[in-house]
Amino acid sequence: MPNSVVTAIHQRISELTPTERRIAEHVLADPQAVVEGSITRLADDCSVSVASVARFTRSVGFAGFPDIRLALATELTRTASDRERFQVSAGDVSRYDDAATTVRKIAFAEAAAIERTARQLDIDELERCVAELRGARRIDIYGAASSGLAAQDLEQKLHRAGLVAQARTDHHLALTGAALLDARDVAIAISHSGRTLEIVQAAQVAASAGATTIAITNNPRSPLARACALVLVTAVSESTFRSGAMASRIAQLALLDFLYTRIAQADYDTISDNLQRTLDAVTTHRID
Numbered sequence: 001m002p003n004s005v006v007t008a009i010h011q012r013i014s015e016l017t018p019t020e021r022r023i024a025e026h027v028l029a030d031p032q033a034v035v036e037g038s039i040t041r042l043a044d045d046c047s048v049s050v051a052s053v054a055r056f057t058r059s060v061g062f063a064g065f066p067d068i069r070l071a072l073a074t075e076l077t078r079t080a081s082d083r084e085r086f087q088v089s090a091g092d093v094s095r096y097d098d099a100a101t102t103v104r105k106i107a108f109a110e111a112a113a114i115e116r117t118a119r120q121l122d123i124d125e126l127e128r129c130v131a132e133l134r135g136a137r138r139i140d141i142y143g144a145a146s147s148g149l150a151a152q153d154l155e156q157k158l159h160r161a162g163l164v165a166q167a168r169t170d171h172h173l174a175l176t177g178a179a180l181l182d183a184r185d186v187a188i189a190i191s192h193s194g195r196t197l198e199i200v201q202a203a204q205v206a207a208s209a210g211a212t213t214i215a216i217t218n219n220p221r222s223p224l225a226r227a228c229a230l231v232l233v234t235a236v237s238e239s240t241f242r243s244g245a246m247a248s249r250i251a252q253l254a255l256l257d258f259l260y261t262r263i264a265q266a267d268y269d270t271i272s273d274n275l276q277r278t279l280d281a282v283t284t285h286r287i288d
Helices: 005-015 018-029 031-036 039-046 050-059 065-086 099-120 123-134 146-161 171-179 197-208 223-227 243-266 268-285
Strands: 139-143 165-168 186-190 212-217 230-233
Touching: 005 018, 005 065, 018 031, 018 039, 018 050, 031 039, 031 065, 039 050, 050 065, 065 099, 099 243, 123 212, 123 230, 123 243, 139 146, 139 171, 139 197, 146 165, 146 186, 146 243, 146 268, 165 171, 171 197, 186 197, 197 212, 197 223, 212 223, 212 243, 243 268
Parallel strands: 139 165, 139 186, 186 212, 212 230
Antiparallel strands: none
């Protein structure tokens, strides 16, 4: 079960039925009422049946209403503590916020994105990805727009570590590169929504060519997740003023850092030497 109800709803809301989406919107709008109420009250508030509420809880990854209510209560307590720490009354940015409040709210959203991603990360899946990457002949990384920036960041890290990696943010280059992969290679496809057509297509071509495919996405049930053999999931909730979009990139970068660091730990001596050699190579290009 996920431990963040809000994130689980955001990850799956596009796949909910109209009735389930009405329940989801009510839960997001007034989570405290859900914690304090019963399944019957929630059904009445949403003008749906108790059975519909039960189906909704299963659709977002929980066994039943008691589980989702307990998880929501825990989440509200944790969120209240985090807001107090960041000195914000709400997580979303308002058009009327001053500069200091805006900075605190964005810091709150991004810190929460990293914490939720780390807390919900499937460690066994992470280790399977590490094993595949360590043995890969070649690593292709696909991403578009902000996910393309994450792809380029990972390319830079893996390149300095001595692995043969290339970020392919051009759709045609991604497809032609994917077609030339084989069972010795790994393709990493990055998309927050998991629905970016170009990224899903590149992953599908890489899989058809025989490569091991890894998805980095916020939606574990997305087309991208279904297209890939291994899936690493971020845990980000969207926000009105796009702090959700900023947090999604931060969460992707954090997850890629988890991945890269585990690779570096496994081949510590070799990668440490490679990092030092690449650092020495650019030292003369720095101003004292």
